[in-house]
Amino acid sequence: MEFTKTSGWLDWCAVPSKPNFKLPAGAIDAHCHVFGPGGEFNYAPERKYTPCDASKHQLYALREHLGFDRNVVVQATCHGADNRALLDALRNSAGKARGVATVRRSVSDAELQAMHDAGVRGVRFNFVKRLVDFTPKDELLEIAGRIAKLGWHVVIYFESVDLPELWDFFTSLPTTIVVDHMGRPDVAKSVDSSEFELFLTFMREHPNVWSKVSCPERLSVTGPKALSGERNAYADVVPFARRVVEEFPNRVLWGTDWPHPNLKDHMPDDGLLVDFIPHIAPTSELQQKMLVDNPMRLYWPEEV
Template sequence: MEAFTMDPDWLCFDPSPSKPKFRPPAGAVDAHCHVFGPGDEFPYAPERKYTPCDAGKDKLFALRDYLGFDRNVIVQATCHGADNRALMDALRASNDKARGVATVRDTVSPGELSELHEAGVRGVRFNFVRRLVDPKPDAYYHAIIDRIAPLGWHVVIYFEAADLEERWNFFTSLPTTVVVDHMGRPDVTKPVDGPEFGRFIRLMDEYENVVSKVTCPERLSKSGAPTYDDVVPFARTLVERFPDRVLWGTDWPHPNMTSHMPDDGHLVDLIPRIAPTAALQQKLLVDNPMQIYWG
């Protein structure tokens, strides 16, 4: 078997995050995180565009408990391609405390989908970020949607803010619940009430099947850690305007970070700044993810 060595400039997750001051409500869900390998047990995909440090299920579940969360939604990492074995292993070890979002090809069989569903997968992810993957023609994704429709799964889409106009017709044609990663990656140096983020607000206004993860301030911020002040207005706008259609997650173990590695305790302490009331926190962290993933 090929020996896996992480990229020489790879930033590993913080092994000792601070204990958050904010206590999530009972039943809170970290609705966006990943598992990487371990690579000697679950090999990384030959076509991957990065090789990470190992970050397996045991470390993820320990972090969940330490931060005060009860459940996880584990999203298939691009470094594993469409080989979902590491994801399924984590789901099966979770005691029904985790659900998954898989990556599948348009040739996936009903038997494979049934196995994924049994393990706890409830959606598929379409990645349009060109530095991470090579996007496919629209017909490819529609073929996958036709296959997952009988299972009632949803679609997660990951794209850059500049891609929304080009992909608008495709995104708005999707017949499932559509979960958008990281608020569509807004440019937070632009106004929160400006035309670029306004296009994303319009997407959520006009299409009630669209849900947004208010995640990854560490990826979007220019003002920086630990407070990520420039991202807060964007996330808070979505939480207050669409309280029933937002999700939150750590994005642990924070793949492809280049500037710094966030402290997961500090990320949790941002929650009351973007969801300032107990009612909004309950929807963001408990009610919304439970409805989508365990409902």
């Protein structure tokens, strides 16, 4: 089937630079996606956008180029609950990828077990209204209870202004919870703002809550401006991500978010994104935890 990419959205960077920052051995890109290819894995009829194709082969080539050892592939909203592209990527990763799926209440126990065998270790609940239609919370809570038996976790994607109304639901989930991109804080506000402080309180009060400190290109207002002579620092995002990394060093993850869907203003160079890491995790100890120890503990616990 032919698919036409949503107008105005950028393609991923075809020739990323080589990062200056040397990743620690065993580093894991803990948030990335595969899109299609649409001719092989159809995009969902209910999708809010149509991306450019971004295959497993291109993802794993990027992994080698940047210096990562493994990937965590997250189901893309454009594929809905059809996880075939994700599962295909995991099964063809030589054990170097684990996944986060999207499932519906109708999923069978046998299907969940097959996903587990392929490398899925979590499910994603998306609350960003411009990307997905609302799923009833009772259905999501039922799914969370079922996947908890497999030792999976729940990844939640929401925007910071919506945390107060989602708080009670999130705290009722019976699993580890991983928040995408710090809950998308408004970095035009102070890092000491009540809005961001509420997110930090959420993590302080609930030790089962982890956070990805990724996607500065989505959060930044200033864009990829240099910081102290360094390239691509996304300086306005640094204080937020660094606060989370330093306060919760054992509960943070980082990922490229390749192939960066839904971007219109600029498409990040993935090599430059890697050079953002030492600004938010300035010591080798913090880098080791964020890039190796934490994702291994969550996605490959049998090897820890």
